[in-house]
Amino acid sequence: MELWYTEYQTKNVGITCKVKQTYHTEKTQYQDIALIDTEQFGKMLVLDGTVQTTIEDEFVYHEMISHVPLATHKNPKKALVIGGGDGGAIREIIKHPTIEKAVLCEIDGRVIEIAKEYLPEISCALTDEKVEVIVDDGIKYVNQHKNEFDVIMIDSTDPVGPAVGLFSKEFYKAIYECLKEDGIFVAQTESPFFHKDLIRNAFKNVESIFPIARLYTCAIPTYPSGYWSFTMGSKKYDPLETDLDSIPKLDTKYYCPQIHKAVFALPKFVSDIIK
Structure with missing residues (x-):
C-alpha cells in the first residue's frame, strides 16, 4: 500500500x-x-x-535567511535566531568568521530534540561552542535584551498559534531595541503569490521603524507556491550597497556573492505589493 x-x-x-x-x-x-x-x-x-524543512531543499531557506543579512553587516559578531529549532540557520551563521556567539531561542524544546535525533545534517551546529540554545518565548526574550545583537533572524512558522505575535509591529519595535546601533534583522514573510496582504503589512511596519527596509525572494520547492519572501530591516547598512568582494568565501549551495544583490531585484507584481 x-x-x-x-x-x-x-x-x-x-x-x-x-x-x-x-x-x-x-x-x-x-x-x-x-x-x-x-x-x-x-x-x-x-x-x-x-x-x-526537508533534507532536499532546506539549504535554500537557511542560507538565504542567514547569509544575506550577515554579509550586509560590516562586522557581525553576535546573532540571534527566534524560532528555527531545527538548527539550520544556526549552522549557517557560524560559518561566518566574525561570529563569536549565536543564540537560538525556540519556544518548543521538542522541535530541537527531534531535529537532533532525526535531522543531524541540519541540527549539527547546535552543540557548537559558539552556540547558546534557549527554550523560551522569543517575544519575551527579545523584550529582555536591549542593544545586544548585530543580526536577528525571525525563523518562524506561519502566522498561526504561537507565531502570530512574531509578525506584529510591536514585535518589530522590540527587535529594533534588541539590535545594536548598526543592527539588521530579517524575517521570513511567506509567499508573494499566496500571502500578499501579509507581505504588504509586514513591509509597511518594518519600513515605519527601520531607516532601511528591503524585500528579497528565492525559490523553495516545498514551500507554498515554491516562491518565498524575506523582509529585512536595517539601521545602517543597505544590502544593495554591499561590497561583494568583502563577502567571505562560504561553504554554500544556493547563496553566493553574485546572488546577494540579485535577490532584491523584484518581479513587478512583487514590487507592486509593497508600493
Missing part, C-alpha cells in the same frame, strides 16, 4: 509527497510534530500539518 502526505497550503492548493516511512509523531503543548521520510525530498519536518 502506498502512503502519501498532503499539506493544504491554501484552501484550494496543496502539495503531496509519497512517504517511505514515518519516524515520529507527537503532540506538544504548542503543536503537532511529525517527522517523515519522503521519496522526493527525503526526511521532512512537519509542524501542525505544515512542511517546515
